[in-house]
Amino acid sequence: MNLRKFIVILHLISIVVIFSGCSKENNAVEEKASEVINVFSTGDINKINEFMLSSDKVEMNQELAAEFGFAGNSKQNNGVLEQIFKRTSIEIEDVEKETITYKVTAPHMTDLFSDIQKIEATLRTDNFEDYLSEYIEEAKLSETTVKVPYTMEDGEFNADYKSQEFINSITGGLFESYKGIYQEMLNDYSNGLEE
């Protein structure tokens, strides 16, 4: 084997190793990035909350859990987000070095609050939930893409799924719509400051 042949083979081996390494890491990221997809595919609000928020998860000895009142955040009962999430699906579109691009399909909720304001006079506490349920059920599905930054260090995956962009996407634009009406409320308040 002459020197030139040896160098070529060495290069080939290096390339295989490098690509193999990249591929392995990429696979690991994809695997982690798929967790959110799997969770949302269940439509289970408890699992979604645990994954997305994990902030009021309280674990303890099961034997005393009920007595202790540590059942965690278990009061979910057909809430507005639960209904939206049941119609929401997520796919991975691309995985890059620092971001994952997701394609999210969700009921179109962008106009919810402006639509509510049109019929505000007829809204009451006791029929508001029904109105929302019907609205979500009848809403068309729309697609968005959203980039989620992530880090992968020593096999530890970290992605911020609490970003406004991601939350807005999985809620079908509901979040941005909420921000709009919130601003209106503040304007009302500001205008009423001085008597």
Place this chain on the structure above:
Amino acid sequence: MKHFVGIVMCISLMFTSVTLTFAKAEDEKQYGSINAEFSDNPGYNEQLNIMIKDSHVYVNAQELGERLGYQVADTNEKCVSIYNNQENELPYGLTQFYYDDTKVNHMVFNNSMEGYEAPFSSVKDEKGMWIPMEYSLLLLNSSMLIAEDTVVIAIPEKNIIDTYMDVMRNNDTYLFDWGDDFGYSHGDLQVIGGASHIINLFQGVLELDGDSWKQLFQTMAMDSSSYDSKYGQDIAMLLCTTSDAEYQAAITRVNELQDILTEDGKLGELLSKIQKTQETKIEALYKTCETTIKNVEKDNPEAAIYNKAYRQLERAIDQQSWFSDTGESILAVQKGVSGGITGLNMGMRVAEVVGYMSEFSDQDKFMVQALEQYLSNCTTQTVTSESMKKSMVDYSEILQTNIGAYSLVRFLEENLDGLITKSLSIGEALGTQANIELLVWSLASDYIPFLSEGISAADKFELALYASIFQADAFLNYQSYRDQVLVDTKMPELDKLYTLSQYCYMYLKSCYITRDAALGSLKGKSKGTEEKIQPLIDYQKSINDEIAMHMVKIKSASLDNDLYVYGFLPEDNTAYLEMYDDSKLVDLVKDNSKDLIEYLGAKTSLVLEDFTDISDNGSTDGGWEYGNEAISFGASSDSIDYIMINNEGNYRLNELQWGMEKDVAIQKLLSEGWSIEEDTGKYYSFVNHGNYNISIFAEDNIVKQIVVKALNGGGLENSTGDGEAGNSTYGDEVGNSNGIFATSDIKVNVTNNISKEPYTTTVEISLGDSKKWSVVYDENTDGYSNGWSGEALLVDLNKDGRDEVIVNWQ
């Protein structure tokens, strides 16, 4: 102040001796009781049942846990669970001690953390559930010190990690939200717009998905794009200065420590002793401190090492920060102190001020460092606009150089002389002086120009809007970091806990600032509107007061868990096990334990045993009568087969019973050294040593009633002559009377309502399988002072394996 408390507590160790009563029930176990004073009830001696087995000191889990305020349960007969799931002053959590095992489950935040192990196995037997005494106190956020014949036990206090839990449980309340907190439902604020109405409806539905979603929507609802750097500096300033509620909370905290020194308490009692021997110079107190810590280290290493007060003393002395740092001030002050102030009192004042200065100085540093940490490391996608954040970053550097100008320490330094020489306690002085207001935001205009008088409601509103945005970032950052750090059953490193504390502080302070500014925007309303919204304002201020208490706690965060600010962590557990050796404690207990008879003699006691009928029917009515010199148990259905009267002669009378022939009873009394004083044929009165009187009432030659009276201290006075109890003139002239009632499973519920008497006594003793305590008290309905009270303890009096109840009248 904390230092001083530590010193006093440790000084008390110099006088240590423990009085215990023991009765061997089984070969390898010794049961007894120990005097205990709890920090929430100073001056009142209570009894704790303890057990010694294999040279280890155990405490009754049920008794200790419940006394500390926890709930206690035997979980599947595997372990005893001590827990609290209520909203109260106790830490929210669970600790489990496994029987016949050193395994311990201890909840930290929301997980049972790895790394906890008891120094010896817990035990369950027919007498109860027994857990390691000192170790269990440490896990339950308590601690103990021995003072003379009493163990002084601190009521559990929340640590910083407990605060994380409280904050999590109250996020929804603490986060300020315009819709939720100032919404349309809170009166006419002229904000009853349609948007507000809809938001309130929507938030109600959103709650069905969980509080966290609502919080997330609330925090990120503000649109920051239109905000610039205008208020960035102001918010940075507010974040780094002590708010009025924080200030008040700090005073409350120090005052709570000061309460330990109440004259009624064991430590206060010791303090008085020290005062008599104390020279009037501060240096003498300092020398005492040095001597004390040497003695403590020499004689009581195990008892004191894990005690917070001891550690504070150790730190103060080691770092020589106590007097040396303020030496000149103290000497100057000393010259100006009037002759009426003793050295000790002056020392107390100095110690308080030094304590405050240390506390506040640490807090000032913490606030600035927390802001810097936050601004440079916050990784959450920011809601705050970049320009606003930049202005905060720039200003934080300025703040770091001149924070002293606004600090509480500055105030204390400037007013040291006055504070020490004033007759008020320091805490009181700080809380009432007009110049305290120099410190609070509302009048800090010299240093915080934007808070100067004349700031408009609209400006406040703007400030609150900016603060809302910062609040959103601070919340998300804290929550995100908390979930990273406290993610599983492995305890995070201390530096992470410290950073988490900084983030938690930033979050809480942002809530505080936002709410405070928003309340400020309500100023200037018409009188009618102001009246309407006053309840809203009061409620919102109460939330901020609560937040301030958390902030003060968090500001004690450290990088080394000094003073166990994060609680007793697994690494502390490891260190504890490595150095654990309770042989000295056991020796101390044994050396000082007294024979039971001697104990009873000293206490001037009487013993009644085996009220079998009481046990059966659960109660007696009207049979219990008392005066301060007389105790009788007159229910005819009851029987006594054992009476022991002890005075200094240690007399015993056995098998004196109701229902027995009177001649037999008389003979027993005479044979035991009693002399007959009166004989009417139905009524027989006996005395011994002039200290006791036993009267027997007989009908048809059968004993129907036995009355035992303690005569010491003045004898019977104002006898009613109606056959009931001696009319008691309750007071100091008589000695204590003690009754011991013995049974294996007794339930007594005695109510004594003698209409002629001003004293109404209720005695409730339940000693079933689960409950072993009693309530003995005088309702004191007559309004007499020196209210009458009692206590009960369990002792295996006859060493027959059964507990007897000792009731001490005090």
